Amino acid sequence: MARLQIVDPHIHLWDLWTRIYPHFETPSADGSNAAICRSYLIEEYLREGGDEFEIVGAVHVEAFPTDPIKETETLQKVADANPLPLVIVGNGDLTSPDFPALLDRHQQFSIFRGIRQVVNMHPDPRRSYVSRDLMAEPGFLAGLRELGRRGLSFDLQLYPHQMETAAALAAKAPDTRIILNHAGMWADRDLGGWKQYKAGLRALAAQSNIVAKISGLGMLDNHWTTESIRPLVLESLEVFGTERAMFASNFPVDKLYTDFRTVWRAFSDITRDLPEAERTRLFRDNARKFYRIPA
Template sequence: MSNAHSGQDAVPDATQLRSRFLETGSDDDLPIVDPHQHFFDLEKNYYPWLTDKPVKHFRYGNYDKIRRSFLPDDYFRAAGHHRIVKTVLIEGEWDPDDPLGELRWVDALAREHGFPHAMCGHARLDQEEVDLVLDAYGRHALVRGVRHKPTAVAREAWTECFVAPGSMRDPKWRDGYAKLQRHDLHFELQVFWWHFNEAAELARDFPATRIVINHTGLPADRSKEGLSAWRAALERVAREPNVHLKISGICVPGQSWSVESNGPVVRTAIDVFGTQRCSFASNYPVDGVVDTLTDIFDGFKQIARAWSIEDRLRLFHDNAVRVYGL
C-alpha cells in the first residue's frame, strides 16, 4: 500500500500536524479530513449519470468536464497545498443492478492507495435487496453509513403533508431506515432544505441513528427570502441532537467559488449548528464543475478564520474523525 501521491509527496502525519496547528494557528499546518469526496473509474465501472446519454439535468449546469475517471492521484493533484490526511468516499450513484459492486471496488482501491479511509455506500431502503446490502455494509470495516436520496419535489410543489413512495414518510422506506441501527450505520441525507420537517421527524423517531446532512441543505436560492427560509429549515432540524451538517456543495452555477457569495451561507450554517456539529467537505470532483478543490478549501479557510484555533480544527478535522470513526 502506498501513501505517496502526485501533487503531495507524502500524506502528512495528522497527529503532528494537529499539534503544530494548535501552536501556530497557521493554515499551512491545518490537517484536513475530507468527509465527502468521490472516486470514479469510467473505464472499469458503470455510473449511469456519468456515462449515459443524454445527460441528466444537474444543479450546477453542464457537467461534461467531470464525466471522466477521477482516482486518488487525481485527487491529490487537485488538493495542491492543502494538508489532506484522510478522506471519506460517499457513494457515486453506481450501477443500481450491482448494489455491492462499489464496495468491492472501493475496498480494492483503499488497499492499493491507502485512500479512502472510510466510505458510505448506496442502499435502496425501500427495495428487496436492502437486507443483503446492509448486512454486507455492517460487516465491512470501511463502511460507516449509507446514502439513499429520498423522493423529493420542487419547492413550489412541496406541502407540509408531503408523502410519496421513497420519501422520508413512506412506511416502506422507513422500514429500511429502521434497519440501519442494528448494523451500526448512520444515514447520509441529501435532500432539499424544504424537506427538513420530514428529516426532523425521522431524527426524532429514530434517535439512535445519526443523520449527516449533505451539502448544507442545498441552499441554491441566494435571494434574501430564500436564505431566510433555508435558515429557518436548518434551525428546525438542528434541534435534533443526532443530526450533523456537512458544509459542502454550495457552488453557484456559472460563478467561481468566492467568499463573498458563500461566506454568508457558511457563517449561517455554523451559527445554527455550532462548531461541534459541522464539517467542511469538498464534494470533489463534482464541485469541479464550477471551481478547483484548492479554491474551495482556501475559501473555507478564509471564512473560518473568524473562529478560534480549536474550532477551526473541529471544523476541518476533529468532527469528521468523530462522526466517521477515523
C-alpha cells in the first residue's frame, strides 16, 4: 500500500552550533521543554514518517532566531544539500522602519517565502508571547502591505480574542496571503472561549486572503487524543473548507506531547470520509500552492 504523501507546512529545524537559538540551549526552569533543547536537524525530521508517511516537502517556520538572516542563510544551505523541497518562513518585525531592507536581504535566498511575526497577547501574562500589541501599531499594516507587494506571505500566530482585529487588517492588505498558524490557538477552553474561537475563525475566513494551517494542537492540549482534537479540526475545515486549509506537524515542538506518526494518523482518521481529492489538498497540494513549493 502506498504511503500517504505529506508536504509539511510547519516544521522547525535548529542547529545549536549556529548560536542563534539560545532559548533552546538551556531547558526552562520546570524542564518541560528539555526534550527539544538540542539540535533538531533535517536527517532526524525525515525519519519521523517511517514506513507510513512519505514527506515530499516541508516549510521551516522561524524559530525566534537572534539573527534572522543567518537563519535563512543556514536553511538555504540545508535545502541545497538535500533532495527534499524545503522553503522558509523567516523572522522579521513588520513594525520596524528597516523592514523593507530586511526583506531585501531575506530575498537574496531562493527558499524564502515570507515572514512570521508572532503577535500572541493574552490577559494572562504567562500566555503572552509579546509585550506590546503589535497589530495596533501603524507599521504593522504597512509591513503586511509590503509583503503583498513583493508576492510574499505572512504567517499569523495569535489567540482567538485577537482574530477580529487581524481580520480587519487583512481586509486592508488584500494582496497579502495570510496563513493562520496552529488553527488559531484556542487557548480559553470553556464554553465562552469556544464561542469566541468559532466567531473569530469566521471573521478571519470572511477574508479571502486568509488560509488556515491546522497544527500545533498539542501545545494547548498536552494529552490530546484523536477525539479531543476532532471538534477543533472539523470546525476549522467547516469554516475554511478543504481548499483553504492544510495540515502540519509543528515538529519538533509537538514531539514534546506525541510522535509524528500519531499526529498524521489522527488527521487521516478525522478526514477518512472525505473524497480523496480533498484529502490530497489537505495533506499535500494546498501547502505546495500556498508556499510555492516545487513538486
